[in-house]
Amino acid sequence: MTDKKTFVHPYIPNSDPRIREEMMKEIGITDIEELFEDIPEILRFRGTMNLPDPLLSEMELRNHIERILLKNTTCREFTSFLGAGCYNHHVPAICDEINGRSEFLTAYAGEPYEDHGRFHALFEYESLMAEMLDFDVVNVPTYDWTQATSTALRMAGRLTGRSEVLVSETVSADRLAAIKNYLIPVMKITIVKHDPVTGLMDLADLQDKMSPRTAAVYFENPSFLGIIEIQGEQITGTAHRNGALAVVGTDPLALGLLKPPSQYGADIACGDIQSLGIHMYFGGATGGFISSRDEEKLVMEYPSRLFGITKTAVEGEWGFDDVAYDRTSFAHREKGKEFVGTASALWGITAGVYLALMGPQGMTELDRHILQKTEYALKKITSVKGVSARFKASHFREFVIDFSLTGKTVAEINRALLTKEIFGGYDLGKDYPGMENCALYCVTEMVSQKEIDRLVEVLNEII
Template sequence: MSKRNYPYIPNSDPAVQAEMLKFIGAKSIDELIEQNIPRELLMKAPLKLPQPYAAECDLVRHVSGILNKDKTANEMACFLGAGCYNRYVPALVDEVINRSEFLSAYAGEPYEDHGRFQACFEYESMMAELLDCDVVNVPNYDGSQAAGTALRMATRVTKRDEVLIPATLNPDVARAVKTYLHPDVKVTTVAYDRTTGRLDLNDLKAKLSDKIAAVMAMNPNFFGIVEEEAQQVADLAHAAGALFVVYAEPSTLGVMKPPFQYGADLACGDIQALGIHMNYGGGVGGYMAARDRPEIVREYPSRLFGLAPTSHGEWGFGDVMWERTSFAVRDRAKEFVGTHAALWSIGAAVYLASLGPKGMQELGKTILQRGLLLRKRLASVKGLTVCPLSGATFQEFVVRFENKTVAEVNAALLKKNILGGFDLSRDFPELGQCALLCVTERTGEDDVAALVKALAEILA
């Protein structure tokens, strides 16, 4: 242990430490931990910490100098998506979620309720309208947990213990799902068609059985390709007695059919694209949605807010089927409900209310148009192939570099103040040196021109 007073580490003053040790009857801090931590894991020398700043203003100047070296997507042309999207967040969203009624250090849950339950209810209602369903939860941690939870719900509904997920599921989501379902649920991956990039129906048919609880599809999938045969996937799943679960990015639904219009039993995903800043990848919240089917609704582990008349003749907002949750049954709960992203639901509610149905449609059309513009301009660049997979795309699409690696191209783009696409070569080596490019409503024509010019120079 350090023998000096270090102001950023609590109780590092030697005199304070000595007083605490004397009070509890221990000779040293080492005595407290030696029976719990193996000696080989203990540090053999003090930490090499820099000299601390004594004045707060000096510390702020030092830390600000470090932070100012960073560049954000706001300062660059950004073509990186892959699950976290550079959307425009209306100023109204930040204004509302930073109000003291909502902002809190824990779960968006202040000690007194000032309309939070109603705000969450309004979020659920607007999400249900967007998804064309009846029941949407208060957000859980992120889309990955929502996907894992939705699949576990399916196992409880069907009393089966195997699920099928697509090879075109976001790799980060797939890894989280496999971890979340381990060890009692078997997860099998369904291949994708190497020509279209869509789910391989023949492989799906071969892997379906009376043991399968759920078939999952991502739409659009990780390649940005629309699963045009999703209804057939639903029909095959249902014929085998399985549920059909769709992982859908909700901001696409202004122009795409919602999952419940092509046979979904459950939908899930992340709400980051609905008015939540990227926050270095941390602005995330998961949603789960379903029709009003009691056998499915009973399996929701997370909070659901509903509307009910009060004894005073007014309307109130509160938990639906409270007995489902770990708050009520604790050790017998289906899953535990912990720190949820309730604050993000309020941000998403403000975003959805601000745009409205027409605004969501305009958002989708804008993204489609800018994606088409980028694809058209890139077609003239030598050294790359646009969309080597033939399926129709939305928001994201694949490009293949012929003579350079994605890492080399992205490094060169970064020098030109451009954030390149997601490198697919690690998770999908069969595609070669392919990148996943993303456009949003913030992708301007000047951004497109800058990328096309830069790639022409880099690949020449």
């Protein structure tokens, strides 16, 4: 018996000693320790965990954490030109409202009856995404773009029975490192070069590297470097002529005006939904989508949950249920398709809300806005002496700025910008040989003309 029995916590109603006594009596024990009699003494932790003192009152807890968070400086306080896989877009108030709803927030994996709404909302997410992507199948989201691509490539491997993937050199280094780990030891990655002038895929190199081992070609559009790849049809055509699949990564946010991958030959599209009404959260609020045609052989290779619409016993009532559940690792453990578990469902519901709010007009207007702003920022920034655009290409949202002729490193420039309350572009130097003095700049609807002008002003001062 210890004095710990006096500890009553609002989250633990039965920690009240009287209730505890009553329940112990009910099961015939006099000491709580009896419940752990099956754990051998050698395994028992008899000390007290050396943890910080708890903040038992809600007020103290909130003060403590808010004080820590105050040490952060956010992209709302400073002007941010950072993108590189995590984007600062406007989040409509209704996205936050629905994302925070107790029902969705605290539900998990109920049945299609009492959790009907969850199935319904995720089916709609799939459906709204399908309109952006012009494909008929979209999964319940996985963790992030990285996982979506990794799985899409594994799917291609299983579908073709081949083990090598050709991946564009301009894919995000962060993403590529994780894809590489996921494919080991089953599949091998070979990098396809990009054209140093245009940033587009080097088609000759692609052709050279294509072989009977090639399961898939993977590229992104817009690319990680913000370039609109115009050779989509040639790339997917090359893949198909060689019996390989074409897998294309994209941001659905760009597809209001940009052609979706399905329209230039992609077999599988994948990417992230973070841009669609989801806050950045230090890169932690991500959701990966995988999408394809509605062909049985493709559908049967998805590891994810797929929610479908159906009827019920009552005329006129919509029902929702799992489609082809038997594919999954829940049903067949290691014999299922990869693995499935808790991933990013609530972000999926939120992205659905975003697309429902935006409608076709909102998505095309937003893309037009971003294209205009990208063009403006690119022109203005490259007006600074010694500063140039690295690639001659069309850009969406992001572009590579080359500071080579300024005599300053990106790190030096970013440090100087920081003192003026600006987060400069992402330093590409460590990831991309040949881009040592280059930075990836990003503009969204959240950055105003005034802020872009101010960046240019400060750059003129620094350089």
